[in-house]
Amino acid sequence: MAMSVSVSKLQPMPGYVLVEPAAKQTKTTSGIYLPDSHDEKPQYGTVLAVGADWVTEHGATVKAPCKAKDTVIYKKWGGNEVKIGDIEYQFLKFEDILATVK
Numbered sequence: 001m002a003m004s005v006s007v008s009k010l011q012p013m014p015g016y017v018l019v020e021p022a023a024k025q026t027k028t029t030s031g032i033y034l035p036d037s038h039d040e041k042p043q044y045g046t047v048l049a050v051g052a053d054w055v056t057e058h059g060a061t062v063k064a065p066c067k068a069k070d071t072v073i074y075k076k077w078g079g080n081e082v083k084i085g086d087i088e089y090q091f092l093k094f095e096d097i098l099a100t101v102k
Contacts, residue, residue, distance in 0.1 A: 007048060007084055012091060015054030017066060019074065019090045021045040044073045044101070045090065054094060065094055071101040 012018050022042040047070045054062040066072050078096030081088045 005084055007089065010049060010082075010089075012049055012051035014052040015062065015094050016051045016091050017047050017064065017072075017094070017097065018049040019045040019072060019079075019092055020048055020087065021090055043076055044071060046071055048089070062094055065097045066100050072097050073099045073101065 010018055022045050024041060047066050047068050050064045050066065050068055053064065056062060074090070074092050075096045075098060079090040079092040081090060
């Protein structure tokens with residue numbers, strides 16, 4: 001039995017955020033079109049959902065570094081991808097978020 005999942009139903013676990021990565025670049029700022037073999041994924045996107053604060057094994061509480069609808073920059077090799085439809089969403093740990101864009 002196949003399970004139907006929609007992004008709006010996903011709620012990250014404590015310590016995680018759900019991010020929709022920005023669209024892949026097909027053209028450089030100078031106007032050069034990139035080939036299909038160019039698979040560099042963007043390292044920024046829009047936060048869709050934020051999990052609860054994370055409590056460490058020592059009892060310290062780590063607050064979320066961002067909120068829903070923020071644009072964030074994240075680590076290149078951070079997170080876990082989940083493909084829903086044609087989009088690969090990212091589940092990122094709070095520590096994988098490098099910056100928010102203001």
